[in-house]
Amino acid sequence: MPAAAIPAPPWRAPKKPPAARQPLSAEAVLSAALRLVDRDGLDALSMRRVAQELGTGAASLYAYFANKEELLEQLLDRVIGEVPLPSPAAPDWADEIKRSCYASRAVFCAHRDLVKVARASIPVGPNSLRYTEAMLAVLRGAGIPDRIAAWSLDQLSLVVVADAIEAAIHAERGRRTEADSAPYFAQVRDYLANLPADEFPNLVAMAPTMVEGSGDERFAFAIDLMLGGLARHARGGDGR
Known part of the structure; x- marks a missing residue:
């Protein structure tokens, strides 16, 4: 006859029932x-x-x-799905492209350094394809020639990805805000200002300018610079 179960001491906390395992998918x-x-x-x-x-x-x-690489590809595509699709019906194509670049940057920056997956690869997941299709519709709708539209989309993406990667690296090094970054950039400024002026006259003269401006300001500058060049190829510009 089996021995009776020995009761647990009363001072022991009762065990919690095991949590239901999340269905795998x-x-x-x-x-x-x-x-x-x-x-x-x-x-x-x-x-x-x-x-x-x-x-x-x-x-x-x-x-x-199949492997970690496939998981990363689909993970990046899922995050790209968080970016609102640009509309070819928007009244100002340049503002719509700019808005989309800002939205992409915000989404990537919200997910630590996942954006590194986008380096040297062309995302071809369903969300990525829909986003690319929408961006091309805006550019072609503005009368921008196909090759210029394709190359511009590629280069705009590089700016967004590079900026988000840089932000992730700064965050890893404890520079999450402009205030966090200020001591580092002050050191760089002072270092440049104290270089031998006879050998580096421009760097010495421009030391404060080389590090001025926030990350947001510099990103805006880069996008505006690219859109300014792209506008020459739009309908009404040199592209007629």
């Missing part, structure tokens, strides 16, 4: 991966770590993603 894996990147950064992402977030084994993730 591609969407659940992507959500867990995004939480991990937002919290710990891109370098922390691995199939094993994502599996731990979900309370399962890494092998179960391969039913949805």
Whole structure:
């Protein structure tokens, strides 16, 4: 006859019932991966770590993603889906492109350094394709020739990605705000100002100017500069 179960001491806290495991799906894996990147950064992402977030084994993730690279591709596409699509019906095509560049930058900056995945690759997920299609519709609708539209979209994307990556690197080094960054840029300014003036006359003279302006101001300058050049090819500009 089996012995009676020995009761637990009364001072022990009762055990909580186990939480129901989240049903596994591609969407659940992507959500867990995004939480991990937002919290710990891109370098922390691995199939094993994502599996731990979900309370399962890494092998179960391969039913949805062939490898980490595929997971990253789809994760980037999911984030791109957060960017509102530009409208070809907007009354001012340049303002619409600018608004979209700002929106893309804001979305990328909100997800730590995930934007690094976009380096040297062309996103071709469904959200990426819809965004590219909408941007091209705005540019072509403005009368911009196809090659200029394609190259401009590529170069605008590079500006957005590079700016977001730089912001992520600054954040990793403790420079999350302009106030955080001020001591570093002051050091750079003073270093430039004290270079040998006979060898570096321009850097010495322009030391304050080289580091002035916020990140937002410099991003706005870059986008305006590119749109100014692009306008020459639009209907009504040199492109007629």
